[in-house]
Amino acid sequence: IFQGELSQTTLETEVISKSKNKKLISWSITPLILGEKEIEAVVLVGVDITERRKAEMNLIRERDFISTILHTVDVLIFSLNHEGKIIRANKTVEKVLGYKLNELEGKYIGELLDKEERDDIKKILSELKSKREILVHENHILTRKGEKKLIVFHSNAVKSKSGEIILFTGHDVTERRKTENRLREMQRLEAVGKLAGGVAHDFNNILTAIISSVEAILPTVSSNKPLYRNLKEIKTVAERGASLTRQLLAFSRKQITRPEILNLNTVIKEMTKMLKRIIGENIELTLNLDRNLRWIKADRSQIEEVIMNLVVNARDAMPRGGKLIIQTRNIISTQEIYNFIGEKPHKKYILLSITDTGIGMTKEIISHIYEPFFTTKRKGTGLGLSTVYGIVKQNKGYIAVKSAPTQGTTFYIFLPALSKKEREKIKKKEISHKIETYKKAKAIHLRKEITILLVEDEAPVRRAIKKILQLYKFNVLEAKNPNEAIKIAQKYKHTITLLLTDVIMPGMSGSDLFNRLVHIIPNLKVLYMSGYTDNVIAHDGILKEGIPFINKPFTSEELLSKIKEVLQEE
Ligand SMILES: Nc1ncnc2c1ncn2[C@@H]1O[C@H](COP(=O)(O)OP(=O)(O)OP(=O)(O)O)[C@@H](O)[C@H]1O
Ligand SMILES: [Mg+2]
Structure with missing residues (x-):
């Protein structure tokens, strides 16, 4: 016990009482010395510290518990003095903001904020001093790397044993707010x-x-x-x-499309000549095309429209010349799309980006660009980007933009790509369809007299179409609704060759009407017309394969060539 030192020492031991209870005793042991280094007796003074130790252990456990919670909850906690200087912060602060905790101690909280919001903090601190209530405020905090995070704070002044402190607790809502805004x-x-x-x-x-x-x-x-x-x-x-x-129909995704397998690079290359003419000599065009670009399935004219609109906008943004870069590449990781859009798609995608070195846009402008009729140009219609937006959405793609005043603009368009398997399957189907059409075409004999049953509920439209048809020497029977059409068909079943019908009519859709009429006239051909896609013939605006269709309004030439096309396929 004394280890050579003959002086007083202490020791803790457990003893067992008569009633078999364990007790923790703290001993003070004092040697009584006689002469030189001779212990005559030892005085033991024992104090029962069982209860005290228990209380201490509880306190430690409590402290650990609180500290664990404090540092692991998903809440940023700052304690501040009255000047707004940070006394302490929790580990979540470290995680979200990238600062080490000791770097933060003593720092004025305002220094962490976006410059424009520093005055807010002054106001909040003085308000906390005067009012005893919780204040809720949103502020942007800059991380160590300079990123902005949007934090919703609840702050209040609390009394503690060591005086009054100010407590800021905050939630990082950056991502959530982005998603909400996007939605x-x-x-x-x-x-x-x-x-x-x-x-x-x-x-x-x-x-x-x-x-x-x-x-x-x-x-x-x-x-x-x-x-x-x-x-x-x-x-x-x-x-x-x-x-x-x-x-407008493109924007509202009501345009009828004819998707085909496309290589976007080919589309761009074929447009290059025209694009160069559009942008003029002062703008330098660079194509940066990925040779191994995946294929897409989309309506060619729609894709051309997207490129055209973006290129024209780029040109308008560079009145004194500049650079225009069109880039294509495969998207390898969906994280890349997530960074732009905040959404992680399942499919493979390709990226088309169009960059200019023009005037760029303010945030305010960017927030309106996809709205129809929003324009900053004297002669603009403001439909360019609305159309692009509609087309991209109709093709299940995504669009994003990066731009700042004087810094130029890049538009990013992500389009779903086809896998090799999908591509081969579609190709096979297309080839067999072509062979079939060819076989049918060989077997035709065009009749001299062609009678068309025209069904259209709007009288002026019907009259106008009838006039065109008669101009081309077709015989025309007209019906103002499906029921009338059925009656006429029964009467003239041996003369009618083609049904030219509106898609959406009161009572019965155009395709239902056709299905009824083929029972009466088995060889009946049909050509649908509409200015509106509808699930009756098209799903999501994508035309069901092989359905003959003409978009309203049409010119007489367009109508004639469509009718010829339909009759050829006999
Ligand atoms: N590359 C760009 N650089 C700078 N601003 C752009 C760019 N692209 C679009 N904008 C801005 O977005 C607005 C809307 O573009 P959008 O193409 O929809 O309409 P517009 O070009 O004004 O008219 P329209 O295309 O119908 O002739 C433009 O007026 C312009 O302010
Ligand atoms: Mg435009």
């Missing part, structure tokens, strides 16, 4: 799209009637009369209107 933006565009689509639909019918009527009169007026020129003017203007409504 809200999508919903907003969805609503605008619905509205635009509805308007475009009605407009299409009106324009079809105008164009067709004018076309029907034109051949009866001699071309040197002023009336002829006026009619031509009406036609031109109406056609411009038609192309506008087509863009």
Whole structure:
């Protein structure tokens, strides 16, 4: 016990009491010395510390428990003095912000904030001093790497034994807020799209009637009369209107598409000549195309429209010249898409990016660019990017933009890619379809007399189409609704060759009507017309394979060539 030192020492031992209870005793042991180094006796003074030790252990356990919670909860905790200087922070702060805890001690909390928000903190600190309540505030904190994080803070002044401290507890809502904003933006565009689509639909019918009527009169007026020129003017203007409504339909994803297997590189290469003409000589075009680019399935003219719109915008952004880079590449990791969009898709994707070195955009402008009719240009219609957005969405793709004033702009478009297997399967199907069409085409004999049953519920549209058809020397039987069409078909079943019908009519859809009529006229051909996609013939705007279809409004030439196409396939 004394280890050579003959002086007082202490010791803790357990003893067992008579009633078999363990007791922890703290001993103080004092030697009584006689002469030189001779112990005559030892005085033991024992104190029962069982209870005290228990209380101490509880305290330690309690402290560990609290400290574990404090450092592992998903909440940022700062304790501050009255000047707003950090006394302590928890490990979550370290994790989210990248600072070591000792770096933070003594730092003014305002220094961590985005510059513009530093005054906010001053106000909050003084308010906390005067009012005894919890304040909720949102602030952007800069991480050690300079990233901005959006934190929702609850702060209050609390009394503790060591005086009053200010407690800031915060949640990192950066990601959540991004997702919410993205969703809200999508919903907003969805609503605008619905509205635009509805308007475009009605407009299409009106324009079809105008164009067709004018076309029907034109051949009866001699071309040197002023009336002829006026009619031509009406036609031109109406056609411009038609192309506008087509863009609106694209935005609202109601455009009918004909997807095919495409190599985006080929599409771009084939457009290069035209693109160069558009951008002029002061803009240098660079193509950066991935040779092993995966294939996509999309409507070629839609993809061309996307590229055109983005290139024209890039040109407009560089009035004094600059660089335009079109890049394609495979997306290897979905994380890349996540970083842009905040969503992780399952499929493989390719990326088309178009970069310019132009004027760039402010945040405010960026937040509106996909809205129809939003434009900052004197002569812009503001439909370019709305169309692009609609097309990308219709093709299950994603679009993102990076831009800042004077820093140029890059648009990123992610499109789902085909796997090799998918590509081969589609190719095989396409080839066998072509062979079949060819075989059928060989067996045809075009009849001289062709009678068309025209079904359209809107009278002006019906009259106008009838006039066109008669112009081309077709016999026309007209019906204003499906029931009437069925009656006429029964009467003329030996003469009718083709059913030309609207898709959406009251009572019965165009395709239901066709299904009824083929029972009466087994060889009946059909051509559908509509300005609106509908699940009746198209799912999600993608045309079911092999369904003959013409978009309203159409010109007389377009109608004739479609009719010929349908009759050829007999
Ligand atoms: N590459 C770009 N650089 C700078 N601003 C752009 C760029 N692309 C689009 N914008 C901005 O977005 C707005 C909307 O573009 P959008 O293509 O939809 O319409 P627009 O070009 O103004 O008109 P439209 O394409 O119908 O002729 C533009 O007016 C412009 O302010
Ligand atoms: Mg544009």
